[in-house]
Amino acid sequence: MEGIRIVATGSALPEKILTNDEMSRIVETTDEWIQTRTGIRSRHVCEKESCVSLAVEAAGKAIKSSGINPDEIGAVIVATSTPDYAFPSVACLVQKELGLSEELMAFDLSAACTGFLYALGVGRGLLHSLAKPYVLLIGCEQLSAIIDYTDRGSCILFGDGAGAVIIASSDRRFYQKSWARGNAEYLNCVGIGRGTAKISMKGNDVFRFAVNAMKQGIDEVLSDTGLSMDDIDWCICHQANQRIISNVQKQFPGQEEKFFLNIENLGNTSAASIPLVLDELNRTGRLQKGMKLLCVGFGAGLTWSGALVEL
Numbered sequence: 319m320e321g322i323r324i325v326a327t328g329s330a331l332p333e334k335i336l337t338n339d340e341m342s343r344i345v346e347t348t349d350e351w352i353q354t355r356t357g358i359r360s361r362h363v364c365e366k367e368s369c370v371s372l373a374v375e376a377a378g379k380a381i382k383s384s385g386i387n388p389d390e391i392g393a394v395i396v397a398t399s400t401p402d403y404a405f406p407s408v409a410c411l412v413q414k415e416l417g418l419s420e421e422l423m424a425f426d427l428s429a430a431c432t433g434f435l436y437a438l439g440v441g442r443g444l445l446h447s448l449a450k451p452y453v454l455l456i457g458c459e460q461l462s463a464i465i466d467y468t469d470r471g472s473c474i475l476f477g478d479g480a481g482a483v484i485i486a487s488s489d490r491r492f493y494q495k496s497w498a499r500g501n502a503e504y505l506n507c508v509g510i511g512r513g514t515a516k517i518s519m520k521g522n523d524v525f526r527f528a529v530n531a532m533k534q535g536i537d538e539v540l541s542d543t544g545l546s547m548d549d550i551d552w553c554i555c556h557q558a559n560q561r562i563i564s565n566v567q568k569q570f571p572g573q574e575e576k577f578f579l580n581i582e583n584l585g586n587t588s589a590a591s592i593p594l595v596l597d598e599l600n601r602t603g604r605l606q607k608g609m610k611l612l613c614v615g616f617g618a619g620l621t622w623s624g625a626l627v628e629l
């Protein structure tokens with residue numbers, strides 16, 4: 319498949335940090351339980367911020383660091399499950415707040431935690447048909463707005479944040495495979511006008527699905543591209559639970575350090591998790607031309623996806 323180039327990245331996190339100890343004052347839990355079962359110590363939650371303000375901040379940083387002419391952005395795609403409004407989309411409000419040209423397509427995409435990888439596939443496809451050379455992809459979530467803070471089995475997992483990536487076409491290698499299997503039992507949040515919109519989750523079922531989805535995403539991308547984990551520089555997994563990632567790591571002994579982890583201080587930020595990792599790697603000089611990234615994610619839907627991105 320024709321490739322993409324990561325032109326720039328950006329991210330934004332709410333100021334407020336909610337620690338496990340603070341969480342233990344909201345529900346019956348402990349720092350030790352949360353760390354052992356999930357690897358999470360704290361997460362950021364919106365007080366003054368919103369999904370839109372986080373998206374605007376992350377995208378603004380990406381545009382600034384890219385040095386591109388923002389008028390050359392042909393599409394803004396926002397992966398989110400927690401938009402400020404059902405409509406207008408977060409993407410349209412990003413266009414407004416950043417003063418982007420009206421000559422673009424702006425829309426939100428709903429695929430829960432797999433949202434950013436689905437957006438990557440859609441954005442890559444659009445690059446070949448748009449008149450402009452850049453697509454702005456954003457993954458952003460204000461999950462704290464839909465967390466059920468009486469459910470200790472789920473409220474401890476999630477955090478808020480946003481990551482943005484500007485992509486352009488390239489002749490480098492790109493491959494993606496995605497899946498969907500309708501299921502509202504394991505993980506859901508009802509839509510607007512249909513009751514109280516809060517996350518409802520069967521943790522054990524999601525855990526089992528996640529382990530298999532991650533394995534399938536990695537195995538099939540590697541086998542379809544004829545690569546092995548030896549060829550991969552970074553394996554960027556959706557940060558849902560450290561134990562899910564550890565489970566995958568075990569299948570690749572000696573290569574554990576390729577699996578980047580930042581869940582400890584962010585929690586599961588759903589569609590924002592993969593672009594937040596990309597931005598952290600980029601800002602710290604750990605993404606270099608020629609590197610091969612294997613990105614894999616899963617989430618409600620059920621949805622899952624794996625992608626090979628050669629930088």
Ligand SMILES: CC(C)(COP(=O)(O)OP(=O)(O)OC[C@H]1O[C@@H](n2cnc3c(N)ncnc32)[C@H](O)[C@@H]1OP(=O)(O)O)[C@@H](O)C(=O)NCCC(=O)NCCS
Nearest residue numbers: 346347348351355431470471474521522524525558559617
């Ligand atoms: C949610 C999750 C951490 C729960 O961990 P677990 O090891 O499966 O725990 P269980 O649900 O089996 O619960 C074990 C016990 O801990 C209790 N428990 C649940 N949450 C707790 C908490 N926050 N603090 C203390 N105890 C808790 C349960 O009530 C249960 O007690 P019991 O044995 O007396 O009934 C885990 O299932 C998970 O991460 N699943 C995937 C979720 C996910 O990734 N969702 C997003 C997908 S994108």
